[in-house]
Amino acid sequence: MGASQTIEKDYAEYCCWLQYERNPKVKRAFFTNINVSEYSKTDVTQTAVEELYRGLSAIVGTPPAINQRQTSAIVLATINSPELPAEIDVAKLSSQLNEEGFCIRMDNKEECLYLIGKTDKGILYAVFHLLRMLQTGTNINMETIENPTNEFRMINHWDNMDGSIERGYAGNSIFYKDDQILADSERIKDYARLLASVGINAIAVNNVNVHKTETKLITDQYLPEVAKLASVFRKYGIKTFLSINFASPMELGGLPTADPLNPQVQNWWKEKAQEIYNEIADFGGFLIKADSEHRPGPFTYNRNHADGANMLAEALQPFGGIVIWRCFVYNCLQDWRDRKTDRARAAYDHFRPLNGMFLDNVILQIKNGPMDFQVREPVSPLFGAMPDTNQMLEFQITQEYTGQQKHVCYLVPQWKEVLDFDTYAKGQESFVKRSVDGSLYGNKHGGITAVANIGDNWNWTGHTLAQANLYGYGRLAWNPDYSEEMITEEWVAQTFGTDEAVMLQVCDMLRKSWSIYEAYTSPLGVGWMVNPGHHYGPNIDGYEYSVWGTYHFADCNGIGVNRTAKDGTGYTSQYFKENYKLYESMETCPDELLLFFHHVPYKHVLQSGETVIQHIYNTHFEGVEQVERLMQDWQKLKGKINEERFTGVLHRLSVQLSDAKEWRDIVNSYFFRKSGIGDNKHRTIY
Amino acid sequence: MGASQTIEKDYAEYCCWLQYERNPKVKRAFFTNINVSEYSKTDVTQTAVEELYRGLSAIVGTPPAINQRQTSAIVLATINSPELPAEIDVAKLSSQLNEEGFCIRMDNKEECLYLIGKTDKGILYAVFHLLRMLQTGTNINMETIENPTNEFRMINHWDNMDGSIERGYAGNSIFYKDDQILADSERIKDYARLLASVGINAIAVNNVNVHKTETKLITDQYLPEVAKLASVFRKYGIKTFLSINFASPMELGGLPTADPLNPQVQNWWKEKAQEIYNEIADFGGFLIKADSEHRPGPFTYNRNHADGANMLAEALQPFGGIVIWRCFVYNCLQDWRDRKTDRARAAYDHFRPLNGMFLDNVILQIKNGPMDFQVREPVSPLFGAMPDTNQMLEFQITQEYTGQQKHVCYLVPQWKEVLDFDTYAKGQESFVKRSVDGSLYGNKHGGITAVANIGDNWNWTGHTLAQANLYGYGRLAWNPDYSEEMITEEWVAQTFGTDEAVMLQVCDMLRKSWSIYEAYTSPLGVGWMVNPGHHYGPNIDGYEYSVWGTYHFADCNGIGVNRTAKDGTGYTSQYFKENYKLYESMETCPDELLLFFHHVPYKHVLQSGETVIQHIYNTHFEGVEQVERLMQDWQKLKGKINEERFTGVLHRLSVQLSDAKEWRDIVNSYFFRKSGIGDNKHRTIY
Secondary structure, three states: OOOOOOOOOOHHHHHHHHOOOOOOOOOOHHHHEEEEOHHHOOHHHHHHHHHHHHHHHHHHOOOOEEOOOOOOOEEEEEOOOOOOOOOOOHHHHHHHOOOOOEEEEEOOOOOOEEEEEOOHHHHHHHHHHHHHHHHHOOOOOOEEEEOOOOOEEEEEOOEOOOOOEOOOOOOOOOOEEOOEEOOOOHHHHHHHHHHHHOOOOEEEOOOOOOOHHHHHHHOOOOHHHHHHHHHHHHOOOOEEEEEOOOOHHHHOOOOOOOOOOOHHHHHHHHHHHHHHHHHOOOOOEEEEOOOOOOOOOHHHHOOOHHHHHHHHHHHHHHHOOEEEEEOOOOOOOOOOOOOOOOHHHHHHHHHHHHOOOOOOOEEEEEEOOOOOOOOOOOOOOOOOOOOOOEEEEEEEOOOOOOOOOOOOOOOHHHHHHHHOOEOOEOEOOOEHHHHHOOOOOOOOOEEEEEEOOOOOOOOOOOOHHHHHHHHHHHHHHHOOOOOHHHHHHHHHHHHHOOOHHHHHHHHHHHHHHHHHHHHHOOOOOOOOOEOOOOOOOEOOOOOOOOOOOOOOOOOOOEEOOOOOOOOOOOHHHHOOHHHHHHHHOOOOOOHHHHHHHOOEEOOOEOOOOOEHHHHHHHHHHHHHHHHHHHHHHHHOOEOOEOHHHHHHHHHHHHHHHHHHHHHHHHHHHHHHHHHOOOOOOOOOOO | OOOOOOOOOOHHHHHHHHOOOOOOOOOOHHHHEEEEOHHHOOHHHHHHHHHHHHHHHHHHOOOOEEOOOOOOOEEEEEOOOOOOOOOOOHHHHHHHOOOOOEEEEEOOOOOOEEEEEOOHHHHHHHHHHHHHHHHHOOOOOOEEEEOOOOOEEEEEOOEOOOOOEOOOOOOOOOOEEOOEEOOOOHHHHHHHHHHHHOOOOEEEOOOOOOOHHHHHHHOOOOHHHHHHHHHHHHOOOOEEEEEOOOOHHHHOOOOOOOOOOOHHHHHHHHHHHHHHHHHOOOOOEEEEOOOOOOOOOHHHHOOOHHHHHHHHHHHHHHHOOEEEEEOOOOOOOOOOOOOOOOHHHHHHHHHHHHOOOOOOOEEEEEEOOOOOOOOOOOOOOOOOOOOOOEEEEEEEOOOOOOOOOOOOOOOHHHHHHHHOOEOOEOEOOOEHHHHHOOOOOOOOOEEEEEEOOOOOOOOOOOOHHHHHHHHHHHHHHHOOOOOHHHHHHHHHHHHHOOOHHHHHHHHHHHHHHHHHHHHHOOOOOOOOOEOOOOOOOEOOOOOOOOOOOOOOOOOOOEEOOOOOOOOOOOHHHHOOHHHHHHHHOOOOOOHHHHHHHOOEEOOOEOOOOOEHHHHHHHHHHHHHHHHHHHHHHHHOOEOOEOHHHHHHHHHHHHHHHHHHHHHHHHHHHHHHHHHOOOOOOOOOOO
16 A cells, blocks of 8 residues: 555554455466456556555465466456356346446356456456455355445545544544645545445545535635545545535625525526536535534525425536435524423434425435434434435444544444344335335435544554444445444454454454443433533533433433333334334333433333343443453453554553443442442442 | 724723723812922832823813922822921831832821822822722822732733633733733733732733743743833832743753752752843742642652742842742542542642741742632631741632623622631631731731733723722732722722712622622532533533542532541641631531531531522522522613623623523532422422
C-alpha cells in the first residue's frame, strides 16, 4: 500500500485485513498469469488487475505475468467477453448474477480460473474474494457465485473540513485539513482499497451536520476537488455522495427562502445539480439531515419531508442521482417533565404517514433503533412499515455510545440481531434485511449505510480490534446472511494470521465483547446514563433532566420507561402485532429490553429469575470480571502477535478495565443509594 | 470617561457608579476652585485633580478654576503641606491617619475645604470620597476622617492573554487580546478609575493558572508592556502584581529543576526580580497558585509551601516586593469512594503546621470558605489559626457558583458574614476581619483580595446589578465595618440616582438576592450540584462520582457530609473550641450549614421546625416565587430607569426565572424520587 509516511510502525497494522503473506501452498499454475479480457477493460478492471497483481506477488512470492496469454492463467472478464470458454453457460450465469455479482470458476481442466463479473465492479469484487480465500486458506471450488444483497452498501463520514470528525475516535479526517480537501493523499486511495475489498460501493464524504464551510462543497470553490476525490473512489467502484445543507439556496444562492415548493428554489437546485454533474458525471447524490437537531429543513415553510426530499429528487433525477433522507427527526428541546412525549416514537410518527409520497429516487435512511445507536435498543418500528417507500438502514460503526474505540465492542452480533429481526410486516420472515434490500415489497432502491469509524491514526481505527467492525460491516452489507462466525474468523485470519490459538482467542474476545460492554453500562435496554456532549463514561442522571428526550425515570421504587399502549407512551403500538404484543406485556418482553418498554419496581423478577436490582448488581460485577478475563486472554497471545499491536490493544484493555470499574461502582452505588436494596452477595457498593 | 467606542449605548451604564449628574444644590463657593499644594504634587495628586475637576464640572455645571488661589477653594494637600491653615493640628491629624487615610475638613470660616492625605493616595481617596458625598447627597461635615482598614485591597484577574477570562461572564479581557497586552487601551484607564474610586490599591493582572504564554509575562518579551499597564494603574494608586508559574526557571530559564532549595533556582529568581524591578520600580510582587489543580509547585521536590514561598520572597525582598501564596491546595484526584479524605480539611492541614515559617514579605491568600466560593459554606478555619503568618482573605466577585451574572446575587451580605465571623482565635471578637487586617496578631501585612467580575462588555459586568458587587467589594475591603445598608444605598444612589422609590426597590432586590439564589440552588450548605466544568445550572449528581472531593452523599435515607470529629472526617476540630462545638453538634449547627457538617435523614427536624426534605421543597418553591417578585419589583421601575439598563436587567431576570424553575424542578424531583417523601403542601414535583 502506498502510505506516504516513512515509518517504523507496524505496516501490517496499517494494511488492516489486506496484509498479504507469502503462502507456499498457493502454487497452482494459473496464479502465475493474469489475463484481462480486452472487451472488459475499464478503470475499475484496471484496479482489479493491480490488486490481483499486488496480492499474488506477495502471496505466491513472484509477480504474475500480465496478458502474456499463457494456457494457465487467471482470466478477468465480464460476462459477455469472448474469452470465456464455451463450457460456461453464459445465459444461465447471467441470470445468476446481479449487477455487481461475480462468479469465480475453474475451467473443467482446472487450467484457468475465471473471475467473471456482470460488470467491471463484479470483477473487482471477485479479485478481492479470491485474495480473501487465499489469505484465509479457503479451498477454491469449481464455481463460486456471489451477489451483493444490497444495492447500496454505503459509508457515511461525519468529517468536517477543519479536519475534525464528529464522533471520531481515531484521529482527524483523512479527507480534510484546514478547510481544504486532501484529494491527492495516498491515504484516501488506501482507504478506497479497504472499502472496495469488503464491497462498499457508496460513500458520503462529509458530515450530515453541514456547517458553513461544508455548505460550499457544492460550489465551484470546492467541486473540482470533490471531483478528484470522487475519481479516487470511482476506480474502486465507489460512488461519491455529499451531505448538503437544506438552506443552501439561501446561504449560497442568496434566495430569500429555501421553501421546497418555491419555483426559484426548485430551479436553484436543478441548476446546482447540473453544475455538480458537469464536474462528476456519476455523482451519487445527496444525503440530508433536515429538521433535526437544529438543522434547517422543510418544516420552516410548513412543508413536510416528502416535499423537501422530492424537490431535491427532481433536481437529481435527470442525472440518475439519489436523495438519501435521514429519518433521525425528533424534538431535541423536549421538556423532561413531560412524560407523554416519547422520542422513540418520533421517526415513525413523522415518516409513516408519508408512505408512498416520496419519488422513487428517494431513499429514507433509518437508524437501527428508535433512539440513537445505544448499546441496546429495540429495532426501529419504521422498518417494513412503509411498503411504498425505499428504505435504507443506518448503523454506526464509530463507537459513540459503545466505548469510543477505547473499549472492545465488536458490533457484528448487534447488527446481525437487527438485520435478522422479524418485523412481521408481511407475516413471518419479514426480516429487516428484506425490508432494506427492497425484496420485501419490491422497492426500487435500498441498502445499508453506516457511520465510519476511521481517522488518520496509523491503524485507522484507534483500537486495532475496531478494524473488525469496519470489516464486518462491509461483509454484512454485502450479504446480511453471512454468519457472524464466518465474518469474524475471516477478519482474524486476515489480520493476525491463521494460528489456531490466535484465531480461537481473538474470535472469542470479539464475540463476547458487546455483551461485556452492555453488562457494565446501562442496564436492560434503558440506555444513556453517559456524560452529555462527548458521551463517554458513566453519568446516570447525565441525560435525566435534559431536553434530549432520553430518560430512565429511576426513583426509590423502580426504573424504566413505560412505552406501552395500555398506560404508557404508546410506542409499542408502532410495531406490527406480533412484536407489539411481545413488547407490550411485561411477561413476554425480553429481559434485555425490559426497561426500554416498562417502568418496573427494583424487585420485579426478570425472566432470568433475578430481580431487576440484583441483575444490575450482578451484571456490573461480572462485566468487570469479564474485562479482566479479556485482558488475561489477550496476554496469552504475547509473542503470537507482533509487539506494536499486542501492546496497543493491551493498553486499551487496561483503560477499558479501569473505566469499567468506574461504570460498575457508579451504577451500583447510584442504584443502591436510590433503592436502599443491598446486593444479595454482599459485594462492595459505595 | 474616555471610551474609544462611538456608541449609542447608555454612557451612564459604562460609567458605573462614577456618573456625575448636575446637582443645583451643590453651590458652595469652594466648589468653584481647586488649589493644589505645590509641596504635594505627584502623578497621583495630578490624577486627584483631574478627577475632582471632571466630577465638579459635571455636578456643579461649570468647570472649577485650578490653582487660581481664590480665598474659597478646595485645597488638595498632604499633611505636611505649608498650605494647611494653622487651625489644623497637624500632629494630631497625623496620628489619626494611616498611610492611605485622609481627612476632609472645612476651615472654621467654611471658606475652604481641605482634602488632606498623609500621602498622595490619601488625597486621591479624599477626592473620590467627596464626589461620592456629592452624588449621594451626603452633608459635608466640618471634619471627616477615613482610614483604610486593610493594607492590601486587591483585585485578582483570571485573564488569559488570548483574551479569554477563566470564570469570566462579561465578555473578554480588557487587558489582552491575541497574546498581546492592550496597554494603550483607554478602557484600562477607565477601569483604574473605577477601582481607585472604591479604594483598590493592588491588582494581579493575569490568571493564577499561568499557562505557557502568560509564563512569559516576566520576560523581556512582555515586561515593557506590563510596565505600561503598571504605569496606568500607578497613576491611580494601584500596584501591579503578576501571577507567576512556579516552574518558570525550567520553562523560561532552561534549568533542569525548579527546586526552591536549589541555589541555581534561587539565583534565577533573584536575577528575574532585578529584571522586573528594572522595568517596574514599584512592582507589587508575585501571586502564586502552586501545587494546586495540576499547577507546579514545591511538592515536586519534596519541599513544602514555606520553602517555595520563601525562595520567591528572598528574591523580591530587596525591592520591597510581596509574595502572595494561595492556600487553595487540595487533592483534585480524589477517589469518590473514599469517604475519609475531606477536601474541606485540605488548606488547614497543609498550611497550619507551617505557621511562623514564612518570611515576613509572604502573605497567605485564603479563600473565604474551605471549598470553593459556594453560595453557602462555613468560614475557612485557617483564619486566625496562624498567628505568626500574614494572611489575606480571598473573595470571588465573579459569580462562578452564584449565577454567573445571569442571576442577581448581591454578595456583600455574604462577605459581611465572613468578615464578621468570630474565629475565637484569641477569645471573643477575634473576627476574621481582624485576622486579615493584621490587627489580631500584629502581623506585618494583610488584606483582602477578590476575583474580578469584569470584562469588555459595555457595562463591564454583564448584569448591571453585578456592578454592585465590584463596588461593594471595594468599599468593604477599605473598611469591613461599613454596613451593608450604607454600601448598598451608596451604590444605588450613584448608579440609578436618589429617587426614593428606586432606592428602596433596588436596595431591597439586592439585599434579598443572595438568599433567593441560595433558596433555589443547593440546600443547607451542602454546595455543588452544578454542571461540571462550566458550573452553570443544576446537576445534582454532577460532582457526586468525580475526583473533585465535592459530594453530598444523598441516598434514599438522607443527605449530607459527616465532618464531625466524633465519627466523621474531623473537619470540625479545625475550628477553635467555640465553633468546633457549635458545628460538631447537630442540635446547635446552624440550619444553613447543617448538610455541610452532618449527614442526616430527610425527616431530621431543623431548628426552623421543618424537616430537611420539607425545607428543600419549601425553599425551592419559594425561591422561584421570590424571583417572580423580583421581576415584578423591577417592572415597577419602568420609566424611572433608562431604557437600556431597564430592559437589560429585565431580560436577565427572565433568564434567572426560567433557570430558577429548572433548579426548583430538578432539585425537588431528584429528592422526591430518591426519598419517596412527598411535599406536605402537594405542589407539583415531577
